[in-house]
Amino acid sequence: MRALNVAIIGGGTVGCGVYQALQRNGTLMAARIGTALKVRHVVVRKKRKRRSVAIPSEVLTTDWESAIRDPEVQIVVELIGGTTTARRVVETALRLKKPVITANKALLSAHGKSLFGLAARHQVGLYYEASVAGGIPIIKALRESLVGNRFTQIYGILNGTCNYILTRMESGGEPFDEVLLDAQRRGYAEAEASLDIDGLDAMHKAGLIASIAHGFWVPPRAIHVEGIGGISVLDIEFAEKLGYRIRLLATICPCGERSSVSASKPRIQVSVCPTLIPKSHVLASVNGVFNAVYVNGDVVGETLFYGQGAGQDATASAVLSDVADAALDLASSSPARVAPFQPYASGSDVIPWKEVVSEYYMRLSVVDKPGTMAQIATVLAEEGIGISSIVQPEGHEGGIGPLILMIHDATTGIIQHATKRISRLKVVKGKPQLIRVEHFH
Amino acid sequence: MRALNVAIIGGGTVGCGVYQALQRNGTLMAARIGTALKVRHVVVRKKRKRRSVAIPSEVLTTDWESAIRDPEVQIVVELIGGTTTARRVVETALRLKKPVITANKALLSAHGKSLFGLAARHQVGLYYEASVAGGIPIIKALRESLVGNRFTQIYGILNGTCNYILTRMESGGEPFDEVLLDAQRRGYAEAEASLDIDGLDAMHKAGLIASIAHGFWVPPRAIHVEGIGGISVLDIEFAEKLGYRIRLLATICPCGERSSVSASKPRIQVSVCPTLIPKSHVLASVNGVFNAVYVNGDVVGETLFYGQGAGQDATASAVLSDVADAALDLASSSPARVAPFQPYASGSDVIPWKEVVSEYYMRLSVVDKPGTMAQIATVLAEEGIGISSIVQPEGHEGGIGPLILMIHDATTGIIQHATKRISRLKVVKGKPQLIRVEHFH
Numbered sequence: 001m002r003a004l005n006v007a008i009i010g011g012g013t014v015g016c017g018v019y020q021a022l023q024r025n026g027t028l029m030a031a032r033i034g035t036a037l038k039v040r041h042v043v044v045r046k047k048r049k050r051r052s053v054a055i056p057s058e059v060l061t062t063d064w065e066s067a068i069r070d071p072e073v074q075i076v077v078e079l080i081g082g083t084t085t086a087r088r089v090v091e092t093a094l095r096l097k098k099p100v101i102t103a104n105k106a107l108l109s110a111h112g113k114s115l116f117g118l119a120a121r122h123q124v125g126l127y128y129e130a131s132v133a134g135g136i137p138i139i140k141a142l143r144e145s146l147v148g149n150r151f152t153q154i155y156g157i158l159n160g161t162c163n164y165i166l167t168r169m170e171s172g173g174e175p176f177d178e179v180l181l182d183a184q185r186r187g188y189a190e191a192e193a194s195l196d197i198d199g200l201d202a203m204h205k206a207g208l209i210a211s212i213a214h215g216f217w218v219p220p221r222a223i224h225v226e227g228i229g230g231i232s233v234l235d236i237e238f239a240e241k242l243g244y245r246i247r248l249l250a251t252i253c254p255c256g257e258r259s260s261v262s263a264s265k266p267r268i269q270v271s272v273c274p275t276l277i278p279k280s281h282v283l284a285s286v287n288g289v290f291n292a293v294y295v296n297g298d299v300v301g302e303t304l305f306y307g308q309g310a311g312q313d314a315t316a317s318a319v320l321s322d323v324a325d326a327a328l329d330l331a332s333s334s335p336a337r338v339a340p341f342q343p344y345a346s347g348s349d350v351i352p353w354k355e356v357v358s359e360y361y362m363r364l365s366v367v368d369k370p371g372t373m374a375q376i377a378t379v380l381a382e383e384g385i386g387i388s389s390i391v392q393p394e395g396h397e398g399g400i401g402p403l404i405l406m407i408h409d410a411t412t413g414i415i416q417h418a419t420k421r422i423s424r425l426k427v428v429k430g431k432p433q434l435i436r437v438e439h440f441h
Numbered sequence: 442m443r444a445l446n447v448a449i450i451g452g453g454t455v456g457c458g459v460y461q462a463l464q465r466n467g468t469l470m471a472a473r474i475g476t477a478l479k480v481r482h483v484v485v486r487k488k489r490k491r492r493s494v495a496i497p498s499e500v501l502t503t504d505w506e507s508a509i510r511d512p513e514v515q516i517v518v519e520l521i522g523g524t525t526t527a528r529r530v531v532e533t534a535l536r537l538k539k540p541v542i543t544a545n546k547a548l549l550s551a552h553g554k555s556l557f558g559l560a561a562r563h564q565v566g567l568y569y570e571a572s573v574a575g576g577i578p579i580i581k582a583l584r585e586s587l588v589g590n591r592f593t594q595i596y597g598i599l600n601g602t603c604n605y606i607l608t609r610m611e612s613g614g615e616p617f618d619e620v621l622l623d624a625q626r627r628g629y630a631e632a633e634a635s636l637d638i639d640g641l642d643a644m645h646k647a648g649l650i651a652s653i654a655h656g657f658w659v660p661p662r663a664i665h666v667e668g669i670g671g672i673s674v675l676d677i678e679f680a681e682k683l684g685y686r687i688r689l690l691a692t693i694c695p696c697g698e699r700s701s702v703s704a705s706k707p708r709i710q711v712s713v714c715p716t717l718i719p720k721s722h723v724l725a726s727v728n729g730v731f732n733a734v735y736v737n738g739d740v741v742g743e744t745l746f747y748g749q750g751a752g753q754d755a756t757a758s759a760v761l762s763d764v765a766d767a768a769l770d771l772a773s774s775s776p777a778r779v780a781p782f783q784p785y786a787s788g789s790d791v792i793p794w795k796e797v798v799s800e801y802y803m804r805l806s807v808v809d810k811p812g813t814m815a816q817i818a819t820v821l822a823e824e825g826i827g828i829s830s831i832v833q834p835e836g837h838e839g840g841i842g843p844l845i846l847m848i849h850d851a852t853t854g855i856i857q858h859a860t861k862r863i864s865r866l867k868v869v870k871g872k873p874q875l876i877r878v879e880h881f882h
Contacts, residue, residue, distance in 0.1 A: 021740045025589055031656065031785035032588055129586070135741050137586030145570070145578030147473055148466055148761025215472065282747070285726060290743075299462045300576045300758035302731075303748035306723070307741065317741035320589025332775030344472035 003036040004327050007067040009089050010079030011044035011051065011060070014103055014130075017316035018077065020053040029320065035327045037075075041067035052312075068093050075326050077319060078102040083110050094118050094126065099326040099335065103130035103315055105204040112208070113217045116341040125329050126340040127322035132205045133158055133291045135307030135314030137321065142212050142295070143338060149297030151213045153440065154252040158205040158272075160289035160309040161189045161196040162228050162248040166274075167287045170236050170245065176229065188289060198227035199248060202272045206250035209293070210270045213252060215345035218270055224353035226273035235363060235433060238391065238404050239276050242361075245284040249275035249438060266348045269356050276361050276437040294440075354413030359388070359437040362405040362419065365429040368396045372427040376403070379425070383418040385410045400429055406437065444477040445768050448508040450530050451520030452485035452492065452501070455544055455571075458753035459518065459760045461494040470761065476768045478516075482508035493753075509534050516767050518760060519543040524551050535559050535567065540767040540776065544571035544756055546645040553649070554658050557782040566770050567781040568763035573646045574599055574732045576748030576755030578762065583653050583736070584779060590738030592654045594881065595693040599646040599713075601730035601750045602630045602637040603669050603689040607715075608728045611677050611686065617670065629730060639668035640689060643713045647691035650734070651711045654693060656786035659711055665794035667714035676804060676874060679832065679845050680717050683802075686725040690716035690879060707789045710797050717802050717878040735881075795854030800829070800878040803846040803860065806870040809837045813868040817844070820866070824859040826851045841870055847878065 006022075008015050022029075022039055030036040042055050043064040061067055068076055068089065076093035078100060080086050086107050093100045094115070102108070108115065108131055119126040129139045133156070142151070157163055161183065168179045180197065183189035195201050203225045210218040228248050239246050250272045277284045282304055286292040291309030296302050308314040329337050366372050373390075380387060386408035393402060407415065419432050447463075449456050463470075463480055471477040483496050484505040502508055509517055509530065517534035519541060521527050527548050534541045535556070543549070549556065549572055560567040570580045574597070583592070598604050602624065609620045621638065624630035636642050644666045651659040669689050680687050691713045718725045723745055727733040732750030737743050749755040770778050807813050814831075821828060827849035834843060848856065860873050 021589055025591060025740065028591060028785075029589055032584075032783055034780070034783070135744055137582055140581065140586050141578055143473075144766065145581050145762045146758065147765045148462055148470055148758055150466060150469060282726070285723070297758060299466065299754050299761065301749050301752075301755055303576055303746075305744075305746060307744035311742075313740050314742055317587065317589055317738060320740065321586045324588045325585065328778055332773065332778045334773030334775045334778070337769055337773045337775070337778070339475070342473055342475070344469075 001030060001034065001036050002331065003038055004074045004330060005038050005040040005072050006075045006077060006323060007041040007043065007070065007073045008039060008077045008079060009043045009064050009067065010081070011042050011055070012079065013312045014315045014319070015042060015079045016051055016053045017312035018079065018319045019055055021313070021316045021320055029324060033324050033328055035331055037323060037327060040070065040073055043067050064089055065092065068096065068098065074098060074330060075323060076100050077323065078104060079319070081106070083107050087111055090115055091118060094122050094124055097122050097124045097335070099125035099127065099330065101127045101130070101319055101322040101326060103128070103134070103319060105131040105201070105208060109204040109207055109220050112341065119336070119340050123336050125326050125336055127325055128340070129322050130315050130318035132208050133293065133307070133309040134311070134318045135309060136291055136293060136305045137318065138209065138293045138305055139212060141305060142209065146295065146297050146300055149299045151295060152254065152298055153296035154209060154213055154293065155283060155438070155440070156206065156209065156250040156293040157247055157283060157286050157291050158202040158250050158309060159196055159248055160291055161193065162202070163286065163291070164188050164289045165197070166228060166231065166246055166248065169231070169233055173233055175233055176231060197229055199225040199272045202248060202250055206252060206270055206272050209250070210252045210268060211341060214254070214268050214348060216343055216348040218350060222270065222350040224271040224273065228274050230433070231274050234402065235435060238363065238402070239361070242391065242406065243279055244276035244437070245279055246274055246435065247277055247283060247286070248272065249277065251438065266345065267351045268348060269351045271353065271356070274435050276435055278439060281440060354411065354416070356412045357409050358412060359409055359439065360407040360415055361435045361437050362407055363433040364403045364405070364422065365400055366403045367427045367429065368399060368401050369427070375425050375427055376422055379418055379421045383414050385414065385418055442471060442475065442477050443772065444479055445515045445771060446479050446481040446513050447516045447518060447764060448482040448484065448511065448514045449480060449518045449520060450484045450505050450508065451522070452483050452496070453520065454753045455756045455760070456483060456520045457492055457494045458757035459520065460496055462754070462757045462761055470765060474765050474768055476772055478764060478768060481511065481514055484508050505530055506533065509537065509539065515539060515771060516764060517541045518764065519545060520760070522547070524548045528552055531556055532559060535563050535565055538563050538565045538776070540566035540568065540771065542568045542571070542760055542763040542767060544569070544575070544760060546572040546642070546649065550645040550648055550661050553782065560777070560781050564777050566767055566777055568766055569781070570763050571756050571759035573649050574734065574748070574750040575752070575759045576750060577732055577734060577746045578759065579650065579734045579746055580653060582746060583650065587736065587738050587741055590740045592736060593695065593739055594737035595650060595654055595734065596724060596879070596881070597647065597650065597691040597734040598688050598724060598727050598732050599643040599691050599750060600637055600689055601732055602634065603643070604727065604732070605629050605730045606638070607669060607672065607687055607689065610672070610674055614674055616674055617672060638670055640666040640713045643689060643691055647693060647711060647713050650691070651693045651709060652782060655695070655709050655789060657784055657789040659791055663711065663791040665712040665714065669715050671874070672715050675843065676876060679804065679843070680802070683832065683847065684720055685717035685878070686720055687715055687876065688718055688724060688727070689713065690718065692879065707786065708792045709789060710792045712794065712797070715876050717876055719880060722881060795852065795857070797853045798850050799853060800850055800880065801848040801856055802876045802878050803848055804874040805844045805846070805863065806841055807844045808868045808870065809840060809842050810868070816866050816868055817863055820859055820862045824855050826855065826859055
């Protein structure tokens, strides 16, 4: 049987996971793909360190450059994270025409366009299934399995930490800060959690999904992002009463525009924000650290892909599938059989957030006295915004109480403007809460 | 841009769906894969016939052999169904080294082993994503995306007609016969529905999934199959009360054996039968015509793939993805990059049904008098079978009423023997109902 040598750059959680999985299932994989995979180098910062898996010392090295340049190495796996050394690793390997597998969404988000170009110029593969929702093979699904489809809707729950926190707040009624602390203690959230809870991790993934699905490069700055830090248990409870759950939802849709806008230049909505989802929708049942991507294609109809989004093993599984693809491509002498990114729709663009049309949930703290509702309703009427339902719990007569307005489809810019006006009314106390509502129509 | 010509053999529902989808999205697909796909022939029985899509008369032909032999044709799509002409179509194309796409699970189930061998000998691709749950790219997921995994559990809801009927019985309380008639009127079930409701369609799919996942050919005769015709509304109602739903479940697991059995020869359980599923499990939420496949891999953990299993468009989407794969393989001169079937575990075998260990739901009609329970319990005790719970609804004193027993893990052969003994007791009237219970442990 032919054999290929792999250099794993990075001996952290995922690096150890990949090494371990190859030790366990390498023989099985070899039988399946007809090629044996041997780990020749694992590049680490310190050779002497306690690791979750025992790696022979002759495999360990601290010199990534020599590991990549080793003429016996045919496949390079970048798992160090970050965007500086990782970038040099990937570029060095691609220039040597060695296929690269990466799980680094931050790197691709920041430098994907140039790295994809480099891979194309050198006619070499760049594989990144592990960079988006490790346990869900969504990259291959979009690029290969659903290649005959126009993607009319893609919605994703793409960050396990946020989903775990929201689910815990929902089931236990505990406030955000407490759940976050507990999640950090349990290892479900990083000590430095902002990348997750501010929505940036989900943004990186949404950008990659959007780029692949719609054929033009979607840079992070084009994506509207809101984190979950502002979501209170009160919102989760009101949402529940109204028939919704709150999830950090990535939306990637050629939708959300007034139909009057010219269709000559296709525009796509790409956003990541807390969203009210009807309880009956399949995405509302995605709980805990799990991820899911709901894809509606104009030929295939509704589909859902569900699995763990992160973690050592789910990510290792995705890396192994990419290693197998690289091995098959090398073995069949078709090093760039599927281009890592095909920019076929360069005339397309992302809809500016203010122009996106959506429904909204608005929660206000109001002084409960005659005329309050009239003042708020007048502002909304003046802005041309319709109200689909109002909830004002009893028991606050004369005091300050919550008022929830469910708002019809309107342009986000107009809603934001109206909200600002409403926040200035004397009968409104504190900052209004504004959360998107998605009905998946 | 390079172009490839396709011959579609079969102008029925799926054939028209593929033609239509290529008309609509062909340009998009070409941009994505870098190859234009042209339909050169659509082979039909009668050229003059009303079709759901207009096909130019110069494309229509009744001569499949000439269409395949046409030197301008590079890719052949077999969509005529059946196992006689379809077999000749596939064999003719493979012998000409032309890659074949098929949606024909019956053909692969009956002759897959020989067709896969033929494809391997001629070093040509044979693609069949559309043959198993069209809207769910499960073949590619198992063979490529999850290639680094040992599949510890695969459970599938693989027949939309059965799932539609069971869901309707569940929500409306209507009996099987009435729902089936209505499903036939609505076009959700064939006039000749036995292939679906007897579980044979799901069996074909389960056999293909099992073969791919475990690396040895699983012939239909090795698969235990029960249809849904014997499921009554009474069973669905009792299941509901006990916390379960009933689904026609395909089980593909290296499990269900007494641990004492030697592990020297790996054995897999492959079955299709109505099964009680805990309501909290994600598969219990799969309703209507939808299909789903739950896959647990030793590296990736839990995953779920959900979509429409059949129908013109979902199947067309799968055919298009295979056509794209064939085109990419041709373009990169790697005609058999992924072998259509890799028999790497030829020493494995399917566990005989009688040896499969499972939990069971048993519903009896019993004479409600002192001693009834004692007689039944004595038989079970003599056979070494434990009872985990008993439900006997009130209101049948002295008459005949239902008795439900939930039975602990036991070998199916022993359960069946005990059931036969119980059915012979004078206090037991009519045929006992025995349905599997799955807890996904």
